[in-house]
Ligand code: NAD
């Protein structure tokens with residue numbers, strides 16, 4: 465199939481594009497490079513052993529999208545493009561609604577115009593909100609606590625309405641839990657700008673000596689050791705989940721949400737210790753008060769994805785930490 469990947473040079477997009485090329489698909493990327501670099505294109509092609517098309521552009525630019533759909537017979541879209549920082553979304557809500565919600569509407573309009581009606585969308589476990597009733601199942605009630613989460617929930621609702629109006633659409637809403645790790649080659653991975661907000665990139669920077677120490681946000685949750693529990697999933701498994709979702713939308717119309725997680729939760733302290741073992745470094749940390757908006761435990765029920773997508777995560781926490789560390793070390797070699 466010929467697949468348009470929006471946000472294809474980003475963290476999740478790049479790993480998914482490699483899997484798409486490996487699976488024999490043709491890939492066309494549109495990315496405005498707001499949070500990624502053009503060099504990633506060549507790296508994806510090396511790893512996927514095939515070339516692809518890259519368009520620098522914004523999904524809100526309808527002319528650019530129409531140019532792509534005119535030049536390419538796109539069979540399906542995997543839609544990653546969007547802004548993803550919770551904290552930033554609180555201070556810049558209009559940018560988040562415009563980029564994520566408006567961007568998606570423009571994309572869907574062009575898809576409808578060109579009769580391309582298969583889409584896999586990057587949603588997030590954030591749509592389960594402050595609900596602490598783990599494991600989360602796809603039909604649990606949804607709620608949000610910040611503009612980033614609100615954009616994901618809104619886009620899910622827009623896509624539900626789109627399907628009601630046009631039942632030729634085939635839509636998979638993928639609710640990611642906590643993607644970490646990197647491609648085992650160490651060539652692509654997660655490189656957040658500035659000081660990371662998320663746990664794994666922060667730990668990696670402490671282990672490599674770039675940052676002094678990690679702040680552990682709270683040790684008074686009702687969890688195994690009091691620190692927050694999350695469902696960390698290897699980026700390679702997550703990327704595979706997109707191939708499964710693509711097969712699903714290829715086979716039938718409809719709209720379904722799927723959790724992409726491992727179904728297992730690990731605490732912050734467990735992750736720190738796993739990373740120390742993988743890297744053979746000490747990760748210095750101190751416990752500080754809870755981060756506002758955090759919940760104690762968040763992990764997926766994986767039954768629906770197993771049953772319907774025939775997909776499940778296979779890689780364990782030590783492998784996630786090893787691959788993340790390998791990527792950091794590889795980056796150091798390249799930058800010398
Ligand atoms: P990322 O920032 O690495 O990738 C997103 C890509 O989209 C970037 O390359 C960016 O340049 C591009 N982009 C942003 N706005 C665009 C626009 N208007 N037009 C064209 N390109 C645009 O993020 P990621 O971690 O790969 O996340 C991909 C998607 O998955 C996002 O929608 C994010 O909200 C969602 N998600 C991510 C996580 C996570 O932990 N990484 C968790 C849940 C959901």
Ligand code: UD1
Pocket residue numbers: 548550551588589590613641642661662663664666678679680681682691692693694732755756757758762
């Ligand atoms: C965060 C976002 C979520 C988003 C997800 C993936 C918030 C409130 N939630 O989820 O919407 O979908 O990232 O991008 O921002 N932790 C520390 N110290 C740190 C960083 C994190 O102790 O420096 C803890 C957190 O309290 C949490 C765990 O580590 O218990 C994971 O945190 P993080 O990586 O930020 O992911 P989430 O909070 O799950």
